Amino acid sequence: xxxxxxxxxxxxLVMPQLLAVRDAGGEAVGISAPGPWVPELEAAGIRxxxxxxxxRGVDPLADLRAARELWRIxxxxxxxxxxxxxxxxxxxxxxxxxxxxxxxxxxxVHGLYATPDDSALKRAIVYSLEAIASRFSDGELIQNPxxxxxxxxxxxxxxxxVELLGNGVDLERFRPGNVTxxxxxxxxxxxxxxxxxxxxxxxARLVAEKGYPELFAAAxxxxxxxxxxxxxxxxxxxxxxxxxxxxxxxxxxRVQFLGMRDDVDRLYGAMDLFVLPSHRExxxxxxxxxxxxxxxxxxxxxxxxxxxxxxxHNGLLVPVRDSAALADAITEIGKDAAxxxxxxxxxxxxxxxxxxxxxxxxxxxxxxxxxxxxKGLRLxxxxxxxxxxxxxxxxxxxxxxxxxxxxxxxFLPSLGSKFMSRLYSALIAWPDADVIVADDxxxxxxYVAGVxxxxxxxxxxxxxxxxxxxxxxxxxxxxxxxxxxAFETLSYDGGEVDVAAELLAxxxxxxxRGSGLGTELGTRLxxxxxxxxxxxxxxxxxxxxxxxxxxxxxLGFEFSGRIEVHSGxxxxxxxxxx
Numbered sequence: 001x002x003x004x005x006x007x008x009x010x011x012x013l014v015m016p017q018l019l020a021v022r023d024a025g026g027e028a029v030g031i032s033a034p035g036p037w038v039p040e041l042e043a044a045g046i047r048x049x050x051x052x053x054x055x056r057g058v059d060p061l062a063d064l065r066a067a068r069e070l071w072r073i074x075x076x077x078x079x080x081x082x083x084x085x086x087x088x089x090x091x092x093x094x095x096x097x098x099x100x101x102x103x104x105x106x107x108x109v110h111g112l113y114a115t116p117d118d119s120a121l122k123r124a125i126v127y128s129l130e131a132i133a134s135r136f137s138d139g140e141l142i143q144n145p146x147x148x149x150x151x152x153x154x155x156x157x158x159x160x161x162v163e164l165l166g167n168g169v170d171l172e173r174f175r176p177g178n179v180t181x182x183x184x185x186x187x188x189x190x191x192x193x194x195x196x197x198x199x200x201x202x203x204a205r206l207v208a209e210k211g212y213p214e215l216f217a218a219a220x221x222x223x224x225x226x227x228x229x230x231x232x233x234x235x236x237x238x239x240x241x242x243x244x245x246x247x248x249x250x251x252x253x254r255v256q257f258l259g260m261r262d263d264v265d266r267l268y269g270a271m272d273l274f275v276l277p278s279h280r281e282x283x284x285x286x287x288x289x290x291x292x293x294x295x296x297x298x299x300x301x302x303x304x305x306x307x308x309x310x311x312x313h314n315g316l317l318v319p320v321r322d323s324a325a326l327a328d329a330i331t332e333i334g335k336d337a338a339x340x341x342x343x344x345x346x347x348x349x350x351x352x353x354x355x356x357x358x359x360x361x362x363x364x365x366x367x368x369x370x371x372x373x374x375k376g377l378r379l380x381x382x383x384x385x386x387x388x389x390x391x392x393x394x395x396x397x398x399x400x401x402x403x404x405x406x407x408x409x410x411f412l413p414s415l416g417s418k419f420m421s422r423l424y425s426a427l428i429a430w431p432d433a434d435v436i437v438a439d440d441x442x443x444x445x446x447y448v449a450g451v452x453x454x455x456x457x458x459x460x461x462x463x464x465x466x467x468x469x470x471x472x473x474x475x476x477x478x479x480x481x482x483x484x485x486a487f488e489t490l491s492y493d494g495g496e497v498d499v500a501a502e503l504l505a506x507x508x509x510x511x512x513r514g515s516g517l518g519t520e521l522g523t524r525l526x527x528x529x530x531x532x533x534x535x536x537x538x539x540x541x542x543x544x545x546x547x548x549x550x551x552x553x554x555l556g557f558e559f560s561g562r563i564e565v566h567s568g569x570x571x572x573x574x575x576x577x578x
Contacts, residue, residue, distance in 0.1 A: 001029035001030070001031055001049070001077070001079045001081070001082055001083070002014045002017065002018060002029070002030050002031070002083045002084075002085065003030075003031040003032065003051070003070065003082065003083070003084050003085065003089045003093050004030070004031070004032045004085045004086050004089060005032060005033065005054050005055070005056050005085075005086045005088060005089055006032050006033045006035055006054065006056060007030070007032045007033060007034065007035035007036070007037040007038050007041065007048070008035065008037055009032065009085060009086060010030040010032050010037065010041055010046075010048075011037035011040060011041060012285070013085065013110070013285070014030065014085060015041070015044070015046075016170075016357050016360075016361050017083070017361055017364050017365075018030060018041075018044075018046050019044065019046075020361045020364070020365055021365075022044075022045050022046065024365070025516035026379075026516070027047065027513075027518075027547070027550075027551075028045065028046045028047065029046070029047045029048075029049060029077075029079070029547075030046050030047070030048050030049070031048075031049045031050075031051050031070065031073060032048070032050075032051055032054060033050065033051055033052065033053075033054040033055065034048075034050040034052065038050075045554075047546070047547075047550045049073055049077070049546060051066050051069050051070060051073075051089075052065075052066075052069060053065035053066040053069055054066040054069075054088075054089070055237055056235065056237040056238055057237035057238060057239065058239060063088055063092070066088075066089075066092075067092040067096060070089070070092065070093060070096055071096050071099075071100065074096055074097060074100035074102060075100055076544055076545070076546075077546070077547055078102075078510075079102050080102075080103055080104065080377075080379060080510070080513050081102070081103070081104040081105075081106065081368055081379070082097040082102045082104070082105050082106070083106045083107070083108065083364075084097070084105070084106070084107045084108070084137075085107075085108050085110060086110065087113045090107050090108075090109070090133065091129055091130075091133050093107075094107050094133045094134070094136040094137045095132075095133060095136045097136065097137075098136040098137075099136075103372075103375065103377055103510075104138050104139075104368060104371050104372060104375070104377070104379075105136065105137045105138050105139075106137060106138060106139040106140075106141060106364075106367060106368070106371070107133070107134070107137045107139070107140055107141065108141045108142075108143065108165065109130075109140060109141070109142045109143060109144075109147055109151075109282070110143055110282040110283065111143065111144060111147065111280065111281055111282020111283065111303070111304060112126060112127075112130065112147050112150070112151075112282075113126045114126035114127065115280060115302070115303055116150075117302075117320075127154065127156050130151075130156055130157065131156045131157065134151075134156065134157035134158065134161065135158070137161065138161065138371045138375075139161050139163060139367050139371055140157045140161045140162045140163065141163055141165040141363070141364065141367060142162060142163065142164055142165055143165050143166060143167045143282050143283040144167075144282055144283050144303055144304055144307060145164055145307070146303045146306075147282070147303070148162055148163075148164045163363075163367060165360060165363055165364070166283070166354070166359070166360055166363070167282075167283035167285065167288065167355065167357075167360060168288065168354075168355045168356050168357030168358070168359060168360040169285060169288045169289050169292055169351070169355055169357050170357055171292055171351060171352060171355070171356055171357075173265050174265055174268065174289045174290075174292035174293045174351075175292060175293060175294070175348070176269075176293060176294030176344070176348055177269075177294075178265055178266065178268075178269050178293070179266050179269035179270065183266070183269070184269055184270050187266065187267065187269070187270040188270050191227075191229065191256060191270070192256075193227060193270075196225055197225055197226075197227050198225050198226045198227070198272045198273070198334040198335075199227055199229055199270060199271045199272045199273075200219075200222075200226055200227065200228050200229065200271070200272065200273055200274075200275055200330055200334065201228075201229045201230075201231065201267065201268065201271035201273070201274050201275070201290070201295075202215065202228070202229070202230055202231065202232070202274070202275050202276060202286075203231045203232055203264055203267075203274075203286040203289070203290070204231075204232045204276065204278070204286060205232050205233060205234075205235040205238075206230075206232055206233065206234050206235060206241065206242045206247070207235050207238045207240045207241055207242065208240035208241075208242060208279075209238075209240055209278065209279050209280055210232075210276070210277070210278050210279075211276070211277030211278050211279060211300060211320075211321070212230075212242055212246070212250075212277075213246065214277050214321055214322065214323040214326055215228070215275065215277050215323070215326065216228075216246065216249065216250040216253065216255060217323035217327075218277075218323045218324075218326040218327035218330065219250065219253045219254065219255050219327075220252075220253040221323070221324070221327040222253075222254075222327055222330060222331060223331065225334075226254070226330065226331070226334060227254045227255075227256065228250075228253075228254065228255045228256070228275075229256050229258065229267070229271065230255060230256065230257045230258065231258045231259075231260075231261050231264055231267060232259075232260065233259060233260040264289070265289070265293070268289065268290055268293035268295060269293065271290075271295055272295070272334065272340060273295055273296045273297070273298065273315075273330070273333055273334055273340060274286075274287065274290035274291075274295040274296070274297045274298070275297075275298045275299070275326070275330060276297070276298075276299040276300070276305060277298075277299065277300050277318070277320075277326055278299070278300055278302065278304075278305065279300070279302070279320055279321065280302065280303075281302060281303065281304030281305055282303075282304050283304045283307060283308075284299075284304050284305060284308060287299060287304075287305060287308040287309070288308055288351060288355045290347070291308055291314065291347035291348070291350055291351045291355065292347075292348065292351035292352075292355060293347075293348075294344040294345065294347055294348045295344055295347060296314060296315045296333050296339075296340055296343035296344055296347060297309050297314060297315035297347060298315055298316050298317075298318065298326070298329045298330055298333065299315065299316075299317060299318075300317065300318055300319070300320045301317040301318065301319060301320070302320060305317065307354075308350075308355075310346070310350065313343070313346050313350075314343050314344075314346035314347040314350055315333070315343060315347070316329040316332070316333065377511060378511045378512070385440055385441070386438050386439065386440055386445070386517065386520075387438075387439045387440075387441070388436060388437070388438055388439075388520065388521070388524060389436070389437055389439060390434075390435065390436060390437070391424075391428045391435035391436065391437045391444075391447065391449075392428065393425055393428055393429065395424070395428065395435075395437055395443075395444055395447075396421045396422075396424040396425040396428060397417070397421040397424075398443055398444045399420075399424040399435070399437070399444060399447050399449075399507075400417055400419075400420030400421045400423065400424050401417065401420070402444060402446070402447060402507040402508075402509060403420060403424075403505060403507055404417070404420060405507070405509070405510070406507035406508065406509075406510075407505060407507055415472075415473040416472065416473055416474065418472035418473075419469055419472040419473045421472075422465060422468060422469050422472050423461070423465075423469065424449075426460075426461050426464070426465050427449055427451075427457070427504070430451065430457055430460065432451055432452040432453060432456070432457070433449065433450065433451045433452075433457065434449070434450050434451075434525055434528040434529070434532075435447060435448070435449045435450075436448050436449075436521055436524050436525055436528070438508075438512070438517050438520070438521060440512070444509075445508065445509040445511070445512040445517070446506075446507065446508035446509060446512055446517040446518070446521055447505075447506070447507060447521065448503065448505070448506040448521040448522060448524070448525045449503075449504045449505045449506070449525075450501065450502060450503045450504055450525045450528070450529065450537065451501065451502055451504060452500065452501050452529075452532060452534060453500040453501065454500065454501075454502040454504065455500070456500075499536050499537060499538045499575060501529060501534045501536065501537035501538070502537060502538050502539065502540075503522070503525060503537060503538070503539040503552075503576075506518060506521060506522060506548075506551075508521075518551050519551065519554065519555070522551065522552070522555040523555065526555065526556070526576065526578075529578075530578055534578070535577065535578045536575060536576060536577045536578065537575070537576045538560070538573060538574065538575050538576070539552050539557055539573075539574050539576070540563065540571045540572070540573055540574075541571060541572050541574065542570075542571055542572075543562065543570040543571055543572050549572060549574070552574050553574070555576065556576050556577075557574035557575060557576045558574060558575055558576075559572060559573075559574055560573045560574060560575045561573050
């Protein structure tokens with residue numbers, strides 16, 4: 001699971017990594033504050049878990065609530081990998097991930113929140129917190145070489161855990177010529193621009209940290225052919241969000257505000273050069289996109305921007321908070337068409353060499369594998385190594401153990417391993433049951449069990465196996481609460497839904513999770529149901545088990561209602577129709 005502050009970060013910073021997990025057969029999960037990009041994430045097959053209290057602003061109480069929410073999520077979901085991003089989730093996420101016993105905890109440093117230019121107090125606080133949090137992770141993936149060097153040199157993070165990751169963008173989406181000359185002319189015409197104008201673009205949130213005050217001041221100094229095109233959303237949660245009065249003043253200096261756009265790749269094709277006068281960056285994605293799109297780049301001489309701009313080659317660097325130098329650099333490049341063309345070509349070459357997101361994603365996946373190997377874990381095993389077969393009586397004990405380890409919200413495992421073995425032995429032998437095992441050669445690493453008629457099976461089990469099963473449970477059944485729950489299970493009739501067939505249980509061993517076994521097992525069971533002529537089936541899952549609910553939803557089960565198999569315990573009833 002990847003955790004970020006807001007869903008925009010999942011969509012624009014992390015989505016390629018989430019898709020890589022999905023494509024490898026794992027379950028891709030994003031955790032963040034809810035927002036407008038969640039539907040797009042879910043449409044791509046990414047499960048989103050809301051972190052309701054997460055905020056970009058300064059709000060210690062909200063941060064504590066968000067940390068508490070994440071703790072509950074981690075305890076409930078039992079992820080194999082937790083990958084944290086952004087300053088706040090990166091801090092509390094690493095600590096909570098380790099305390100929750102997540103096997104692999106990785107953090108990406110998109111840009112240390114303090115730079116060598118900040119005050120000694122700020123640097124001491126940020127570096128101290130980073131030193132603490134990094135001790136709770138298995139890997140620190142650093143986007144910027146300057147940050148990686150600082151973390152190693154000052155031993156802020158353990159050297160063996162620090163790895164230079166870099167950053168990248170989609171070089172196919174962001175490329176020169178992604179709009180035709182006619183399309184470029186149409187886009188510019190829609191902005192009130194013709195071929196005589198020099199369109200200077202910026203893509204960034206409307207916060208002072210991105211250097212907007214200096215940029216607007218520079219815009220007022222630019223000669224008539226220059227027009228500034230601003231693409232980016234308001235960010236009211238941030239303390240340095242730009243006031244409307246500043247935006248109104250800028251509009252008087254040939255500044256156009258386009259807001260948040262999803263066609264930014266096409267807008268780059270309508271620009272002549274790109275500018276990013278930020279005060280702080282990690283490794284600016286927008287500047288990389290602009291370079292990949294074949295634009296000269298003017299940026300501030302800071303960490304991150306220095307990795308995108310080779311001064312005099314594909315752009316220029318200017319001092320931070322210097323509007324005059326910024327205006328001079330924009331004018332110097334913008335008035336020389338031949339120089340703009342040469343810098344544009346150099347930007348694309350640099351992007352192809354240094355900013356390919358496929359290389360970044362591969363490094364992330366390799367880091368997971370390397371850490372897993374070091375810890376003796378297995379992630380994303382190839383399904384070709386798995387044999388799917390019908391369970392035999394010899395599997396009963398192993399399936400009972402898998403049930404106890406994986407289905408933690410149930411009470412059946414509390415009756416002991418001998419009881420579970422007898423239960424699965426009876427289930428495997430029942431002629432109207434289908435029990436399918438995923439075997440990696442060493443034994444079952446997953447299974448799914450379903451019956452054509454749940455009520456009939458439980459009646460059979462009580463009649464034929466009741467006394468031996470009770471003896472196997474022994475003293476555990478002497479507790480009134482346990483005895484009551486046993487009777488509730490045996491008398492369970494599926495609620496108000498008139499559906500006899502049921503997917504009773506599915507479990508995958510921890511070391512095999514994320515491989516797509518659950519989806520494959522569920523699909524095979526439903527195929528068995530169809531072969532039996534079963535048209536509809538149900539599944540009951542704990543209301544808090546969002547992972548299982550998501551899996552069953554992908555298999556075609558739909559929410560039907562809430563029920564209580566056991567008094568006081570809410571479950572969701574989901575129904576599949578052929």
